[in-house]
Amino acid sequence: xxxxxxxxxxxxxxxxxxxxxxxxxxxxxxxxxxxxxxxxxxxxxxxxxxxxxxxxxxxxxxxxxxxxxxxxxxxxxxxxxxxxxxxxxxxxxxxxxxxxxxxxxxxxxxxxxxxxxxxxxxxxxxxxxxxxxxxxxxxxxxxxxxxxxxxxxxxxxxxxxxxxxxxxxxxxxxxxxxxxxxxxxxxxxxxxxxxxxxxxxxxxxxxxxxxxxxxxxxxxxxxxxxxxxxxxxxxxxxxxxxxxxxxxxxxxxxx
Numbered sequence: 001x002x003x004x005x006x007x008x009x010x011x012x013x014x015x016x017x018x019x020x021x022x023x024x025x026x027x028x029x030x031x032x033x034x035x036x037x038x039x040x041x042x043x044x045x046x047x048x049x050x051x052x053x054x055x056x057x058x059x060x061x062x063x064x065x066x067x068x069x070x071x072x073x074x075x076x077x078x079x080x081x082x083x084x085x086x087x088x089x090x091x092x093x094x095x096x097x098x099x100x101x102x103x104x105x106x107x108x109x110x111x112x113x114x115x116x117x118x119x120x121x122x123x124x125x126x127x128x129x130x131x132x133x134x135x136x137x138x139x140x141x142x143x144x145x146x147x148x149x150x151x152x153x154x155x156x157x158x159x160x161x162x163x164x165x166x167x168x169x170x171x172x173x174x175x176x177x178x179x180x181x182x183x184x185x186x187x188x189x190x191x192x193x194x195x196x197x198x199x200x201x202x203x204x205x206x207x208x209x210x211x212x213x214x215x216x217x218x219x220x221x222x223x224x225x226x227x228x229x230x231x232x233x234x235x236x237x238x239x240x241x242x243x244x245x246x247x248x249x250x251x252x253x254x255x
Contacts, residue, residue, distance in 0.1 A: 017132040024217035030208040066159035071106035076127035078140040090248030154227035161222035171242040183232030
């Protein structure tokens with residue numbers, strides 16, 4: 001039986017802020033996204049090798065072995081970016097029913113990535129987008145950024161990109177970037193209004209295509225993947241931007 005996939009609803013990158021304000025989400029094509037951040041696709045693809053060496057996620061509560069990841073944190077404001085000391089990732093159960101309330105200390109991202117010019121341009125450009133969407137006076141917010149590198153594999157048959165199910169992340173802006181998709185089927189992205197009837201479903205297939213979300217307004221999930229050939233994987237980069245502090249900072253820092 002042929003698999004039905006709905007194409008991503010790409011828009012021009014310069015319309016991303018307006019789309020986020022109007023609809024709560026925006027989806028950008030790879031070439032347009034790269035140009036928008038002041039880079040080219042080759043520079044972004046130079047980061048791809050990171051995903052070949054991600055360590056296993058030791059905190060999966062469903063007993064699975066399908067996820068590998070790294071995690072690092074930054075503060076971005078007005079065109080500047082600073083990496084902060086390595087810290088645990090924490091979410092309340094209200095946003096993550098499966099892993100909420102856990103202090104999850106993942107391995108950090110490699111210095112070669114976090115210190116590269118294209119990495120800074122990527123995070124700073126998205127911080128500027130967050131300013132456009134969430135700062136009504138045209139000002140510059142201080143954004144607390146968490147970066148998650150994920151590899152979901154199909155070694156055991158099924159891999160779950162979002163084992164917690166449809167959810168919000170408890171932040172302001174979410175960017176889900178597809179880095180690679182090889183030898184898998186499934187992995188459909190679903191986006192729903194948190195307080196309304198509208199929704200959208202599509203499958204990201206092009207490396208470095210991007211979904212952007214106003215997290216307060218939208219619920220999202222990605223359906224499980226299955227192998228279409230041996231060794232199938234789905235690699236993503238998830239970036240979250242939050243005002244005020246890192247989520248659960250008072251919980252983690254007090255521990």
